[in-house]
Amino acid sequence: MSNTKSKIMYLSPVGVDSLDDLFYQMISESKNPNSEVHITSLDDRLGSFSHVEFRSYEAMATPGIIHATIAAAEEGFDAFIIGCFYDTALF
DSSP states (O other): OOOOOEEEEEEESSSOOTTHHHHHHHHHHHSOTTEEEEEEEOOGGGOOOSOOOSHHHHHHHHHHHHHHHHHHHHTTOSEEEEOOTTOTTOO
């Protein structure tokens, strides 16, 4: 196993950061010790909603997800997780 530290970004695609600490605790329990995990959510200016079940909500969240993905790549993250089982922004 490599000693290289992996840098992982977990993004919640809803504009609510109140669950960020919970997501961090859950991921911390199962992550590789050599992994550094950062939890974030979309800015609530994009629409503070509790789900992206509707296509209109998904359309509102997708640009923010794309921008966050690009920013994570530019900041040297090795992996990017979109925390949504709707596969938001994956086309």
